[in-house]
Amino acid sequence: MSAHDPVELAAARPDFAAIAAWIPQGASVLDLGCGDGSLLRYLKDTRKVRGYGVEISDANIVACISNGVNVIQSNLESGLSGFESSAFDFVLLSQTLQATRHTEPLVQEMLRVGNEAIVSFPNFGYWKARLNVLQGNMPVSDELPYQWYDTPNVHLCTLHDFEDFCKSHLVHILDRRVMTGDSEIRMLPNLLGSVAVYRFKRST
């Protein structure tokens, strides 16, 4: 089986399938912090999107090109000034929100450049994370695989935190999926979900 088999990828990254479910065929997509381009590749294969990734790391630029996806080397933290307003149907930020320093302006930039935005992030309110903290340690898990001293995550949040943020920043949440592993969580999501995916747009 190919390393980029859509079925295999969806199994490995359940948030990919959740994101893809919201994206219509042939949409235009900007994937911020696109890593090795796996998500874009997945969306190209399953949704025929016209997509571009934005990435800073040299190694990931090479990986994206090998993956056959468009990638623009740029630092997200310095904004998306190279991109026109409403240039994309969707702007994605997959598992990167919590690692951005200028999170507030970045979310605003996403909503300037895209008609809609989709973010996924690890839920810091997940019971295992809470239990870790209750026991006196920073959580380390599949979703948060770092030690406190080497983590790139500077803006971790819970579902409640993110939704409060949206309310106060005139961001209208259109849809939400909460997962633990590959199963969807509907009951007590802020406690039982380890990963959240949100689709949102500017409030009008």
Next chain:
Amino acid sequence: MAQAWRVLSFWNSIVNDSVGIVSAQRAQFETPLTFKSGAVLPRYDLVYETYGTLNADKSNAILVCHALSGHHHVAGYYANDINNVGWWDTMIGSGKPVDTNKFFVIGLNNLGGCHGSTGPSSINPATGKQYGASFPVVTVEDWVDSQARLADLLGIKQFAAVMGGSLGGMQAMQWSLTYPDRVRHVLAIATAPHLTAENIAFNDVARNAILTDPDFHGGNFYEHGVVPTRGLRLARMLGHITYLSDDAMADKFGRSLRSGKLGYNYDIEFEIESYLRYQGDKFAAYFDANTYLLMTKALDYFDPARDFQGNLDKAFAAARADFLVLSFTTDWRFSPERSRSIVNALLHNHRNVSYSEISSAHGHDSFLMQHDHYHEVMRAYLERMAKEFQ
């Protein structure tokens, strides 16, 4: 032992990964070419080299366009001169980023050049004398037209890619605008959508050095049996400074003095002075002054947005190719911002484009150098490209 190993691996890289012994070919074109200026060249020759094998459906051809001082000898070496290695040999060869086991690569000397293609130092059949000042001012568009005729001659309807750095990158981009259906990929490296005023200023100083040399004789110095060496040397020295970076010069030369102490005179004292003069002398010994003038003018004139009220997005609307755009962090002559404007115009036109800003200390000249990440990016892109016809 380590030294021996280094020598051995250097030799290995020259001989084993090289395209090996190459020879130049000459194509003769008897159909007149009308230049953008309106001038007409009744006939002309283009000198070129090829590496690798053209596949059955002629879909694996890559055209390499050269920059200001380049020529057709892009890779490999000559049987009678093994030290004369092609100017982009680090990039092109067996197993190199532009893999000649997969691609058929063409390098040519542009019209107006001084390495065998028809240029100011060629004999004008109408007069029996060298063209000199009467050779028409040639533009990037004219070059692309002449290159298309070479492609016709070789039976290539569509290039897998047209690639080049600097002025070569401008030709690669122009291909996608003039002949959108004849190029699938454009690899535009260390280039710009047009020169800035500062860049034109540098070119103008270089041209003035040549034009004011008493040995220039209005471009017809051949008849006088002289060469405007002083002007050409100065032009090259100035150019060379702008192709390097402050850091690269500081690293390589610093403030080192050749004799170790100040001489209180105007002799060559600092190592950088010695280096620049050496580069200037070397260049002036083989390069044609009129060709230098033409090349700098082609650089100054290139501006595809000009016909669209300065709107680069509209200029790129014609393009159908996929693009790889690369810039180098310390290149201040063709800065990363210039490449970003190309990328933005392509984004606005919904073209497939990838862009990387390569960290390199070597300024504009970086595109000619061995650089692991730069070459990895190129390799990844070209391997991906090769899958289209394999």
